[in-house]
Amino acid sequence: MTDTGPAIASRLYPTFRAGADGLVVAAPAKLNLFLEVVGKRPDGYHELESLMVAVDLFDTLEFRPAAGLSLVCEPPDLPTDHENLVMKAALALRFRAGRPDLGAAIRLDKRIPTRAGLGGGSSDAAVTLLALNEVWKLAQTRDELAAIAASIGSDVAFFLYPPSAWCTGRGEVVRPEPLGRPLDFVVVCPAEGLATPRVFARVRAPERPRPGDELRAAVRAGDPEAVGRTLFNRLEEPALELAPEVQRVRDRLSGLGVCGAQMSGSGSAVFAVCRSRAEAERVAQAFRDSAQPDDTEPRLLVVRSLAP
Secondary structure, three states: OOOOOOOHHHHHOOEEEEOOOEEEEEEEEEEEEEEEEEEEOOOOOEEEEEEEEEEEEEEEEEEEEOOOEEEEEEOOOOOOOOOOHHHHHHHHHHHHHOOOOOOEEEEEEOOOOOOOOOOHHHHHHHHHHHHHHHHOOOOOOHHHHHHHHHHHOOOOHHHHOOOEEEEEOOOOEEEEOOOOOOOEEEEEEOOOOOOHHHHHHHOOOOOOOOOOHHHHHHHHHOOHHHHHHHOEEOOHHHHHHHOHHHHHHHHHHHOOOOOEEEEOOOOOOEEEEEOOHHHHHHHHHHHHHOOOOOOOOOEEEEEEEOOO
């Protein structure tokens, strides 16, 4: 895949023209199949090793050239200033290009659950870099955009190199990982979200970090059984202390004959690895059927990793 020229977004994600100069791009969610905390960095962040895959659950962003930068969100209670990673990315790209005159009217339609460990904000930021690079005709390479992404957030650079990657540092050092075949998942998002800083505040790096070699080999082979056996997330234990509902969801999924189940990222979403799309649909229905009358049912999604 060519990494130069303005049209990188169109080669990575579903993309549509919006009028003569506008662009609509789908921004995917991610799942962490492996996440180990290797240590604590001098800058206060944690040193991580993680295998992430992008899945077909999307936010949608529309970009049109305009005078100045503006952001409209649906739902409307989302921030629209620099606290939103979309605006942060747009400002960073404009600054890096040395073009304070550039502007865009941006609309974000949010479908990826927040505070769930699914990377929606990071994905939105990455797609903003990709799309505005095209709309503004900047011709930044993917590696140049990745350098900007690293300054915005830990997971942003991953979404420049889908569908799967081994991520190190604080998550911003990305090495694309071969994906042997698309993988099918059931994702369950409890009503209670988790704040990433609270989860990381409770985690402790082990003396001997767990290696991710087996999981990486399983992903390369496209073997859902092996992927399920080798899932790991160091953040799961502290997250369960903060949100016991995550444990209940994980236990329910694990009891439905799946290859494996685990929390994604810092939570609170839990996913199950399935052998096929048909099995994922069956597991989703069985999960619904297993609800107790007084349960507050979480959001339930059937997703597939993006094609290699």
